[in-house]
Amino acid sequence: MELNIYGGAHEVGRNCFMLHEKGKYIMLDCGVKLGEQTEYPLIPDAMGKHMRDIVVTHAHLDHSGYLPHVFKEGLRPNVHATKPTKDLVAVLLADYARLGKAVRKGSETFTQRDVDVVMNNFRLHEFRQPFHSGHGFKVSLLNAGHVLGSAMVLVEGEKKVLYTGDISVRGTKLLDGCDRNFQCDTLIMESTYGNEELPAVKETMKKLVHEIKETLKEGGHVLIPSFAVGRGQEILLLLESYMKSGAIPETKIYVEGMIGTGMKITRQNLGYAKEEIKNRILMSDDDPFKSPYFHTPRRKDRDDVFEEPAIVVSTSGMLTGGPALGYVTRMAPDPKNKIIFMGYQAEGTRGRKILNGDKEVEIDHKMVKMHMKVREIRISGHSGKSELIQFAKGIKGLKKIVLIHGEEDALKSMKESLQRSYEVVVPSIGEEIKV
Numbered sequence: 098m099e100l101n102i103y104g105g106a107h108e109v110g111r112n113c114f115m116l117h118e119k120g121k122y123i124m125l126d127c128g129v130k131l132g133e134q135t136e137y138p139l140i141p142d143a144m145g146k147h148m149r150d151i152v153v154t155h156a157h158l159d160h161s162g163y164l165p166h167v168f169k170e171g172l173r174p175n176v177h178a179t180k181p182t183k184d185l186v187a188v189l190l191a192d193y194a195r196l197g198k199a200v201r202k203g204s205e206t207f208t209q210r211d212v213d214v215v216m217n218n219f220r221l222h223e224f225r226q227p228f229h230s231g232h233g234f235k236v237s238l239l240n241a242g243h244v245l246g247s248a249m250v251l252v253e254g255e256k257k258v259l260y261t262g263d264i265s266v267r268g269t270k271l272l273d274g275c276d277r278n279f280q281c282d283t284l285i286m287e288s289t290y291g292n293e294e295l296p297a298v299k300e301t302m303k304k305l306v307h308e309i310k311e312t313l314k315e316g317g318h319v320l321i322p323s324f325a326v327g328r329g330q331e332i333l334l335l336l337e338s339y340m341k342s343g344a345i346p347e348t349k350i351y352v353e354g355m356i357g358t359g360m361k362i363t364r365q366n367l368g369y370a371k372e373e374i375k376n377r378i379l380m381s382d383d384d385p386f387k388s389p390y391f392h393t394p395r396r397k398d399r400d401d402v403f404e405e406p407a408i409v410v411s412t413s414g415m416l417t418g419g420p421a422l423g424y425v426t427r428m429a430p431d432p433k434n435k436i437i438f439m440g441y442q443a444e445g446t447r448g449r450k451i452l453n454g455d456k457e458v459e460i461d462h463k464m465v466k467m468h469m470k471v472r473e474i475r476i477s478g479h480s481g482k483s484e485l486i487q488f489a490k491g492i493k494g495l496k497k498i499v500l501i502h503g504e505e506d507a508l509k510s511m512k513e514s515l516q517r518s519y520e521v522v523v524p525s526i527g528e529e530i531k532v
């Protein structure tokens with residue numbers, strides 16, 4: 098079997114691969130790389146006629162964002178995914194279309210109409226229920242534990258090939274960790290944190306509770322910028338449970354931007370959440386998604402949010418836009434307030450600048466002086482280095498590992514650790530490799 102690399106190699110972003118053998122083709126993910134300039138996967142035109150099936154592991158745009166471009170070209174592949182992935186893709190692509198329009202003013206690359214066509218071509222699958230692609234590959238989706246409904250893809254041809262998408266080995270408040278202990282010949286594995294260990298959850302949570310308590314006690318506001326899908330829901334469920342247990346004093350939690358939509362989709366797809374959460378809702382009227390702690394601001398100017406100390410969870414996660422910016426502008430002058438970054442902050446974003454200690458940031462063409470406290474407490478939907486290695490070692494019959502979805506240092510560190518036991522390949526974009 099061969100694997101063509103169109104993106105997601107030596108970088109985090111635009112994951113897109115074509116796996117094929119003897120006239121059978123299946124595409125794995127179809128993402129874009131967001132940044133100051135959006136980068137697209139490099140798919141040769143000649144490949145269009147083979148694109149009958151695309152498996153999308155999860156909704157994040159670095160795995161799904163190129164779909165509207167493909168359909169705009171007139172191609173009509175089947176898009177295979179779980180139901181939560183489809184629901185979340187609909188939200189993220191609609192937002193991406195709106196955003197693109199605002200940025201490009203008329204010279205749009207795709208519209209909501211293209212997104213609608215994408216959505217009409219989804220084929221839904223349950224975890225561990227094999228199906229056949231148009232060309233006859235046997236394909237199974239396995240739980241990846243990264244965001245709700247996120248999947249790993251097992252393709253069975255001459256060889257058994259497992260593509261991880263993004264994986265979290267450890268479980269979270271909402272999700273079980275990824276499926277483990279199966280058999281395959283080749284593993285195509287993400288390496289986001291390939292040179293880092295993630296801190297223990299317990300320590301992280303202690304720190305979070307401490308930081309929030311401190312600010313509320315001083316009479317300040319806490320702002321947690323977050324992505325719409327994934328961490329946003331985890332953070333809300335965490336805060337809810339800490340307030341309920343009394344670890345954090347009862348306070349209003351304002352939910353802003355698309356995080357609320359993500360929450361609704363999560364609630365509608367509860368079958369994909371952890372047993373514990375499902376039982377809690379089924380066995381009692383105690384539904385954390387409908388918690389009285391969660392609020393939506395009543396006033397357009399958000400004055401009500403500032404009547405008393407409160408917590409705000411808002412998009413965007415890296416302060417590249419969204420309602421979070423309005424909150425930064427308003428909260429930044431007061432040292433009693435605090436911003437807590439819980440997700441990855443990419444180079445060049447406002448989030449990264451504030452985290453690096455910049456005393457002023459530009460918002461809406463105005464310079465805003467930063468007097469509020471700045472903290473970083475990471476909770477990750479990915480896996481640390483030793484978790485990734487343990488995951489690979491748990492696979493029976495594994496011979497070859499292809500490392501993708503990582504920056505240079507992460508890939509290098511993973512390769513060094515794995516090459517004693519496996520044949521390790523770190524491919525580049527444009528390459529075709531044997532798997």
Ligand SMILES: [Zn+2]
Binds near residue numbers: 157263
């Ligand atoms: Zn992801």
Ligand SMILES: [Zn+2]
Binds near residue numbers: 110157159160
């Ligand atoms: Zn990713």
